[in-house]
Amino acid sequence: MEPQIVTRMADGTLTEMTRSEIRRDLEDGVQEAVRRAKVEPLEADELDHLLEIFASPARFTAVDIGDEVMLSFDGTGAPQFDRIGGLLLYEQCLAADSLELFHQDYSYKAVKTLVPHEQMAMKHAQERLTIPVHYGSQPDLGRYSEPDGPCQNWSMLLPELRIDEARAAQEQAVELAVDDMVHVAEALWEVGADGINFDTAGAAGDADLLATLRAVETLRARHPDMGIMIGMAAERVLGAHGQLTYKGTRIAGQWPAGQQKLVEEAGATIYGPAVNVNTGRSGAWNTSRALALVKPCCAAAGIPVHMNVGMGVGGVPMHTVPPIDAVSRVSKACVDVLRLDGL
Numbered sequence: 167m168e169p170q171i172v173t174r175m176a177d178g179t180l181t182e183m184t185r186s187e188i189r190r191d192l193e194d195g196v197q198e199a200v201r202r203a204k205v206e207p208l209e210a211d212e213l214d215h216l217l218e219i220f221a222s223p224a225r226f227t228a229v230d231i232g233d234e235v236m237l238s239f240d241g242t243g244a245p246q247f248d249r250i251g252g253l254l255l256y257e258q259c260l261a262a263d264s265l266e267l268f269h270q271d272y273s274y275k276a277v278k279t280l281v282p283h284e285q286m287a288m289k290h291a292q293e294r295l296t297i298p299v300h301y302g303s304q305p306d307l308g309r310y311s312e313p314d315g316p317c318q319n320w321s322m323l324l325p326e327l328r329i330d331e332a333r334a335a336q337e338q339a340v341e342l343a344v345d346d347m348v349h350v351a352e353a354l355w356e357v358g359a360d361g362i363n364f365d366t367a368g369a370a371g372d373a374d375l376l377a378t379l380r381a382v383e384t385l386r387a388r389h390p391d392m393g394i395m396i397g398m399a400a401e402r403v404l405g406a407h408g409q410l411t412y413k414g415t416r417i418a419g420q421w422p423a424g425q426q427k428l429v430e431e432a433g434a435t436i437y438g439p440a441v442n443v444n445t446g447r448s449g450a451w452n453t454s455r456a457l458a459l460v461k462p463c464c465a466a467a468g469i470p471v472h473m474n475v476g477m478g479v480g481g482v483p484m485h486t487v488p489p490i491d492a493v494s495r496v497s498k499a500c501v502d503v504l505r506l507d508g509l
Contacts, residue, residue, distance in 0.1 A: 171221050174492040176452045177445040178485035185221050191442050192216050197450040199458035203402075203421040208458050212503050216457075219495050219502075220450040227494045229501045236263045238436070238472050238507035240302050240365045241272070241399060257297050263508075266302040266363055267291050273306035274347045275315070281350060285357045300393065301354040302363030305347060305378045307370035308413040317342070320406065336373035336407045338449050340380070347381035352388070353369035359392030361435070368425075369399035369405025375425075381434040386433030392472050394470040396429045397438035397474055398422075401459050426463035426471070436508070439463060440474040445452055445484050453481030457503050470507035473500045 168184035169315065176180050183191070196207050206215075220229060229235075231443030242256050242265045249267065256262040267288055269277050277284060284301070291299045311319040317339045323332035351362040368375035382394050403425065412428050420428065424440040429437045441456035456473075466469050478484035481496040502507055 171223070173220060174449040174483055175445070176443040176447055176449055176481070176483050176490060178483035178489055178492070183448065184216070184451075188220050188448070188508050189217050191214070191448045191451040191456040192220070195447070195454035195456075198451075200457045203459055204457055205421070205423070206463055208454065208461070208503070211473070212457075213454070215502060216454055218500055219499050220453075222495075225341075225491055227491075227498050229498050233501060235501055236470075236472070237261065238266075238395070238508050240266045240363055240476075241268055242266045249287060250294055253291055253295055253299065257295055262297060263293065264298040264300065264360070265361075266300050266365075268302050272304050272365070273304045274343070274350050275306060275309040277303050277350050277491070278346045282352045285348075285353055288354055288357050288359050292360075298360035298362050298393075300358045300361035300395065302350070302365050303350070304366045304369065305343055305364060305381075307336070307339050307343055307374040307377060308367075310334065310342050313387045315339070315342075315468045324406075333405055333407050333409065336371075336410075340373050340377040343374075343377040344380045344384065346376070348384050351385055351392075355392055356391060361395060363395045363397065364434075365397045366399040366440075367396050368403045371404040373407045374399075375403055375410055375428070376410050377416055379428055382432040382434050393436070394434045395436035395438060395472070396432075396434045397427055397472075398440040398485050401439070401441040403458075412505070422460050423462040423466065426467050430467065430469050434469065436470050436472050437463070437467060438472045438474050440479045441481075442475045443478050443481065443484055449481055449483065449495065453496050453499050456481045457499060460500075461504055464504045464506065470490075472502075472508035473504065473506050475500060475509050 170182035253265050310317050318335040320332035320335045364378045367378040403420045410417050439460045443452045482488050
């Protein structure tokens with residue numbers, strides 16, 4: 167009998183699998199990506215390398231010396247510290263290469279009402295930290311729908327088959343969201359932010375991503391030297407509207423390779439693909455699936471690609487404190503196979 171190897175499920179629980187079972191999960195994860203996104207499978211030597219990573223008995227693993235990549239963080243902080251103290255912790259203790267200042271109500275719509283307060287916080291952050299500090303929040307298009315926003319709620323209209331009204335409401339929300347994102351981004355840039363992050367873009371579907379792309383396009387035209395990162399919400403853009411396009415490309419249904427092209431065309435400087443995990447499958451299955459989905463965009467990208475490897479994305483377990491053995495294996499797999507610019 168093959169010996170059992172301790173490994174992780176994608177909900178963070180420990181499990182035991184044989185080397186053959188891990189190999190089978192790696193192959194099945196790739197085939198799932200091939201079937202869904204019509205991407206090319208990973209090469210045999212890449213699967214061999216992934217097997218060595220996930221079959222290793224080591225508590226912690228890492229990339230080889232010389233293969234290190236940039237570590238960028240969104241939602242940076244620690245609850246036991248004030249916001250600036252949390253940033254200092256990440257800089258001085260956790261080896262972050264760039265950080266994000268953010269407000270706990272993580273939405274550009276909400277932040278617009280607090281801009282002077284956030285400007286002062288950014289000023290203090292820039293005075294105390296050495297590494298780049300960008301400002302980030304979510305487009306969060308749902309905030310613009312009733313009962314909290316001025317637009318009709320398309321989530322209520324769609325089940326009633328009021329399709330035209332639902333689409334019109336989303337289009338109205340796009341205009342409002344673009345104005346808010348541009349306003350906040352320019353205000354924080356004015357006081358010294360090193361960049362702007364549009365996080366979890368596309369969470370509300372294709373209209374959400376369209377608003378983000380249009381905001382980035384406006385900012386790039388006005389501020390040619392602004393650093394702008396777009397981190398995605400999922401591996402595929404939901405078609406809540408279904409008919410929206412950006413520069414002639416339909417947004418709904420785009421996988422990472424298509425997302426990357428849209429992000430680059432809009433003028434962003436970093437693209438962050440996100441692939442959601444299936445908590446009922448192993449970490450090996452989820453990681454190989456994520457790598458197969460993201461590999462095409464890495465090969466074609468003209469801007470840096472920083473894979474999202476937080477809780478519940480990229481193969482990292484869906485857990486508030488993801489176990490380091492799983493996180494380190496996912497990180498090494500992403501860097502070694504995809505040759506990423508950052509995580």
